[in-house]
Amino acid sequence: MKKNIPEIVSKVKEATKTFTIPIVTEISWERNPFKVLISCLLSLRTRDSVTAKVCNRLFKIADTPEKLVKVPIKKLESLIYSVNFYKGKAERIHTICKIILEKYHGNVPDTMEELLTLKGVGRKTAGITLVYGFRQKEIAIPADIHVHRTANRIGLVQTKFAEQTEQALLKIVPKQYWWEWNDMFVKFGQNICLPRNPRCHQCHLTKYCKYYKKSGFGKAKGIGTFTKENKLKGQLEKDE
Numbered sequence: 001m002k003k004n005i006p007e008i009v010s011k012v013k014e015a016t017k018t019f020t021i022p023i024v025t026e027i028s029w030e031r032n033p034f035k036v037l038i039s040c041l042l043s044l045r046t047r048d049s050v051t052a053k054v055c056n057r058l059f060k061i062a063d064t065p066e067k068l069v070k071v072p073i074k075k076l077e078s079l080i081y082s083v084n085f086y087k088g089k090a091e092r093i094h095t096i097c098k099i100i101l102e103k104y105h106g107n108v109p110d111t112m113e114e115l116l117t118l119k120g121v122g123r124k125t126a127g128i129t130l131v132y133g134f135r136q137k138e139i140a141i142p143a144d145i146h147v148h149r150t151a152n153r154i155g156l157v158q159t160k161f162a163e164q165t166e167q168a169l170l171k172i173v174p175k176q177y178w179w180e181w182n183d184m185f186v187k188f189g190q191n192i193c194l195p196r197n198p199r200c201h202q203c204h205l206t207k208y209c210k211y212y213k214k215s216g217f218g219k220a221k222g223i224g225t226f227t228k229e230n231k232l233k234g235q236l237e238k239d240e
């Protein structure tokens, strides 16, 4: 399977090139690690369309830790109200801004170790910040539920949780693909390899895909089915 990775990447890239870009990736084009970090925190357990609106509203008012820390918590809550767990996120964002100001002179820390010390920042958020915010392209393969699900379905890895998926992918994916892996497979997972009823008839990976082969053309259950429990345990607990 490892030897098929370049071909798999090429097919996924081609299949997803016209799909909407994940909001955090779009924000990362500004090369602003702070906005990448905050948008990633806001996006946890929240639809991209909602995150996009909230980021737009929030960053118009406060797009630096200095400005954000001056926004009263209640006001911050009302600004980000439509994302899930907005109260907890408002509090964490405030705390993170304070730490960035007091400990890091207003700059987002640029190492995995330091980012992971910030409450609410798990390996996925830290990875996204480093890869897409700082353009440290060979530092991580941020694994969210889409990256986790698709890699297991295709048969690239056999893991229960997203953190394990990242570690397994790091061993088999050539470094040149690390930085774009999350972006590609989030789009792929949001549009083709859906959590329920994957669109195998539209997919160009059927010849490699373990799920497709073992499930009788994608009809049977049991392989690559990700329960709500696994989603919560596998992806989100480290980042929430």
Ligand code: SF4
Pocket (backbone or CB within 6 Å): 153, 154, 192, 193, 194, 198, 199, 200, 201, 203, 204, 205, 206, 209, 210, 211, 212, 218
């Ligand atoms: S063939 Fe189906 S299950 Fe396999 S990667 Fe494609 S969409 Fe997902």
